[in-house]
Amino acid sequence: MTRHQQWTAAHVPDQTDRVCVVTGATSGLGLATARTLAHSGGHVILAVRDEAKGRRTAADLAAERPGARLEVRRLDLADLTSVRAFADGLHADHERVDLLVNNAGVMAPPRTLSAQGHELQFAANHLGHFALTGLLLDLLGAGRDPRVVTVSSLKHRQGRLDFDDLSGARRYHPMEFYSRSKLANALFGHELHRRLSAAGSPVRSLLAHPGYAATALPAGSVGLVKTLFGRLLTPLAQSAEQGALPQLYAATAPEARSGEFFGPSGPGELRGAPTRVALAPQATDTETARRLWEVSEQLTDVRFVLAGPART
Template sequence: MTRKQRWTAAQIPDQTKRVFAVTGANSGLGLATTRALARRGGHVILAVRDEDKGHRAVAEITAEQPGASLEVRRLDLADLNSVRAFAQQVHADHARLDVLVNNAGVMAPPRTLSAQGHELQFACNHLGHFELTGLLLDLLEDGIDPRVVTVSSTNHRQGRLFFDDINGRRAYSPMAFYNQSKLANAVFGQELQRRLTQAGSPVRSVLAHPGYTATNLQTSAPVGMVKLLFGRILTPLAQAPDQGALPQLFAATDPSVEGGQFIGPDGLAELRGGPTRVQPAPAATDVETGRRLWELSEQLTDARFTFRTG
């Protein structure tokens, strides 16, 4: 993991016996992650909002890798009822889950509310993944080298949690609330590891971020100057998804990874490069912030984590 010997997808260990769930697996970082895991023999559950796009992604991968072990399941992270239905299906069909990659997200849309009335970015990027993790934790605790990989962003360092206006009813800025959701990802990943450690659980919570990577995240939801800047003007500076996915692939598969670590690119300003350990913002590791976000998330989702004590 040094700049002279950067880790690549070719170094992913054999994953033949492992089961993965990847949210947002039909495009961008999720598709790149799914392709790489399938190439190394992993069975991947593609958790996607649009099942047709999921099946097209499977066809694309199997055309390159005949015999790849893949399945498509519908998951709309902005609708907690969909999260619960997805978790029920996974429980019905799988005795264990080895890795959950909380990858999907939305970036900088006009203010929109989720099915349950929460601000869309906080709902999709954080609350949906919070509930999903809690519902699948029992399967993960039976897993092989089990991990939860939550994908954040360098933008978490510019974020703050608007606890007094979490849904942006009084004031809303698309990028400020995107940054809030990415900070929430980082805070959640750290707080989850604290609770896993306290319980003696075998599951590890690991954070990752892709640096600046060209995906449809920058073009599918943003409007105005945000879309122009990130979706067009700065695109020549961005990494391809296969490169941007390396930190989350490393977090999901490398034997050296420890719970609570944050994996990102090793290049200038963590914008591109090979995966290495990076430092989260101080707000991400603050114990009181973690407790407060956890309790709020429980309140907004009705999710309650049951940790198997070691």
């Protein structure tokens, strides 16, 4: 796609009867994405850590669009037990999933370990979404124009993976580990595309980043990161609704192709209409991607079953 200044949420195609899972759907980019999909007729599953907040969000969305099809389901991406329970619930109640938006994330908290002992940002931003995608892949394979959209960040370009210290036990810097988790998102989305394509799967894997958008993401950060991104630079940020456009484009535009990465079209990719952008070289390194995939399988105990098109 070339730069398209006029592409907005109003250009999202009709999503009637599409089953759409959006992680982190109660605020920021996730809420903007869920709202647009619901307003476009989608059956939107709000995958949220706080169910009470999720129910309030669903009620607000239903008030905005009477008749909106919404579900609220608990999902704590930092806890692999919760990820499996969420996937089991979807398998019990749905025959297919048409869209999975891997949106939720945490940014630059103090060093914290997940329920399974992994560094929190790597656990919630990458491992949880890796496991969720793998566990839902059969439902996606049964979907109509099925897509997985994984949300990365401009910060993936500063990311480097240290496979000898993924937990930060030796050295931890909050923003460095955030960049690392966003590089992991980019590596995963690109490698998933490669593997799905090689298997002849109908599922598309796409990537997006919001540029610099005003969201609640910095609220859990520490020190200068919280001050800088949570307060000082906020007047320069675009809205969450504008920041969500790249992931909405990846999720719904007919011309968006598997393997593509979308971000804002303005200077520095900080703001503007969605356009196709480039991944950092380290995000397309096949050896790093292979090793990350293998490590992620080991840490989550999830193996991807990459099937080709369904036979009729």
